[in-house]
Amino acid sequence: MTTIKLHNTKTRKKEVFTPIDPENVRMYVCGPTVYDRAHIGNARPVVVFDVLYRLLRHVYGADHVTYVRNFTDVDDKINARAKESGREIGEITAETTQWYLDDMRALGAMDPNEMPRATAYIPQMIAMIEKLIADDFAYAKDGHVLFRVRAYKHYGALSGRSVDDMIAGARVEVAPYKEDPMDFVLWKPSSDDLPGWDSPWGRGRPGWHIECSAMAKDLLGETFDIHGGGNDLQFPHHENEVAQSCCASGHAEDGGGFANYWLHNEMxxxxxxxxxxxxxxxxxxxxxxxxxxxxxxxxxxxxxxxxxxxxxxxxxxxxxxxxxxxxxxxxxxxxxxxxxxxxxxxxxxxxxxxxxxxxxxxxxxxxxxxxxxxxxxxxxxxxxxxxxxxxxxxxYRMDDMVLGPLEVLLAETRAKAMETKDFSEVDRLKAALVAAGVEVRMSKAGVELLPAAGFDPAKLEGLL
Structure with a gap:
């Protein structure tokens, strides 16, 4: 079997990939927040992890790989887009989700095995938050629930930062309901004009980070093989995923569990x-x-x-x-x-x-x-x-890139031949073009080259 080596952000080195279960290789990749078209930067991780998905399928078998990529369909950006456009949130997320799928498919990306929407996993998020509160890794205040960052001693291991350095170098939200500036939101209250779900802490909606933890656990288990995304997600999103997931699964002390291999693409x-x-x-x-x-x-x-x-x-x-x-x-x-x-x-x-x-x-x-x-x-x-x-x-679209320069070459060669009366080079070029399936049109107006049936640009190599 082919040996796969991957650079693991978690260990900062290239490692031999050994799946937990070769019969069920599992990968989770953070997907888009669906409020607008995906820009080309958004597409890079899709292509990167599509290649990895294809490689895993080739090595382990198509039926032995599970790839999950989520859609974040509850978010303040979506709420803002709905407010400014006057459209329903569900209408916006359905439309932009389809845009995303169409565009990524156009890039040759296969659909993952599972493409969960965050709004379909609210009960799982609430259950995970309740477990974190019960174990003292989270606390509720003023309708919010926050994760106690300092309660997880391995926080910062993925991104290679210390909590104190993060506070000194980062813009963190200071709020009266926070015990510590670094604590992050697991649940927040919703006003009547915003999406919301009933919870033990009042009507509200989840924070961003808890979504992926809950969906990954539900679809792939508490521990799985690969977690991927752009390196802009390494901190705070992936760092927070690790913290809440490890604490919820009983791995707070050893920092284990969740994803064994972390891959991040550059920008x-x-x-x-x-x-x-x-x-x-x-x-x-x-x-x-x-x-x-x-x-x-x-x-x-x-x-x-x-x-x-x-x-x-x-x-x-x-x-x-x-x-x-x-x-x-x-x-x-x-x-x-x-x-x-x-x-x-x-x-x-x-x-x-x-x-x-x-x-x-x-x-x-x-x-x-x-x-x-x-x-x-x-x-x-x-x-x-x-x-x-x-x-x-x-x-058949090579006119601009291949035939265009050859048009210029033939026109210049023809102009010189008109002066020297030696058309041998013109004839040679024309014969080579015709042999490559190019229709050659020459008139007083100039030279025009058109791809014809059987056009083979490979046969034009060496003419320029």
């Missing part, structure tokens, strides 16, 4: 800068898809950078990705799906080294291994979405 930039609406470089996944950038191209750009390194989205990378995928598609469409090549699998098994996997696929293309390339594309999620049509469509 994303756009053209070398932090994504910001004020800078005009803020893109949703839907924006890119609407611009005609195929989901496979977006996914390929993500996979070109290791998940633990910052990623820079650029137009140049997207163009290069489309060019590469189009070349691969021209070959792989004639291939059949079988066992993926071992060097591709081994690259992924080495802490999801997707750049190394793509390098191995470049070698498959160079060596003309259509079956291996097609199988590797399927494993990496670049062949799930109607491969024949979606990727073939990219082949």
């Amino acid at each position: 994303l930039q756009v053209e070398g800068k932090k994504m910001s609406k004020s800078l005009g470089n803020f893109f949703t996944v839907h924006d890119l898809l609407e611009q005609g950038i195929p989901g496979e191209v977006i996914r390929f750009v993500f996979l070109s950078t290791h998940y633990r390194k910052p990623m820079d989205w650029t137009a140049k990378k997207a163009a290069e990705a489309e060019k590469t995928l189009s070349r691969w598609a021209a070959m792989a469409l004639d291939g059949s799906v079988g066992e993926p090549p071992s060097d591709v699998v081994q690259a992924l098994a080495d802490d999801l080294n997707t750049p190394l996997a793509l390098a191995a696929m470049h070698a498959l293309y160079k060596n003309g291994d259509a079956d291996g390339l097609r199988s590797a594309l399927e494993l990496l999620g670049l062949g799930e979405l109607d491969f024949g049509q979606a990727v073939k469509g990219m082949v």
Whole structure:
């Protein structure tokens, strides 16, 4: 069996992955708060953990992996969106949840086995909070319930911070109902105009952190294999999940239980800068898809950078990705799906080294291994979405990236030939283009190249 190694945030080192039960490998990844479209930064963890999901399914079997990714559908951002738009909360969350699913599927992401909504797990959250209060890890005051951070001696172990350093360096809410500034909310009161549920502490709604703990426990058990998300969630969200979950399950002293392996992906930039609406470089996944950038191209750009390194989205990378995928598609469409090549699998098994996997696929293309390339594309999620049509469509969209520069070259060569009266180079270029399935149109107005039936961009290599 393939040995998988993963960098565990919990231990700060790469470790051999040993599941609790190889017959039931379990993974939880924090999902979106559904109030708007997902931006491309939101999509990075989806692609990262989709690759891990695919690898686990390949190694342990599709029926032996359980992947849970939640939807937060009760949140102050959702309440604010409802208030400003005048729409019902349920209508907003249903719409944005479907947007999210559609956009992530367009990136080749498989649906997880379970996609729980927070509002469906309120009783489980209340039960966990009651247990924490009973064991003195939480307290109720003024309609709020808060977790006693200092009651859990391992707090800060995941993020590598001490409580005192956190207080000195962080913005923490000072409130009269808190015993300590670091204590975080498990339950808060709701006014009549906000969503709320009856509880032992009055009508209210859960804090953000308790949601994932309750859903993970209900669907995966008190202890499971992998917990993932973006590194922006490492503190405070994941730190708080660990604290409340360990204390609720009787592991307050040893700090054990909950997730054995923690994986965090780095953040994303756009053209070398932090994504910001004020800078005009803020893109949703839907924006890119609407611009005609195929989901496979977006996914390929993500996979070109290791998940633990910052990623820079650029137009140049997207163009290069489309060019590469189009070349691969021209070959792989004639291939059949079988066992993926071992060097591709081994690259992924080495802490999801997707750049190394793509390098191995470049070698498959160079060596003309259509079956291996097609199988590797399927494993990496670049062949799930109607491969024949979606990727073939990219082949016929190469005008701007491949044929455009060749139009310029042919026009310049033709202009020189008009002066020297030597058209041999023009004829050579034209013959090569025609052989690659390109229709060549030359007139007084200029040169125009159009992809025709049988267009194969791979045959154009070396002309520029």
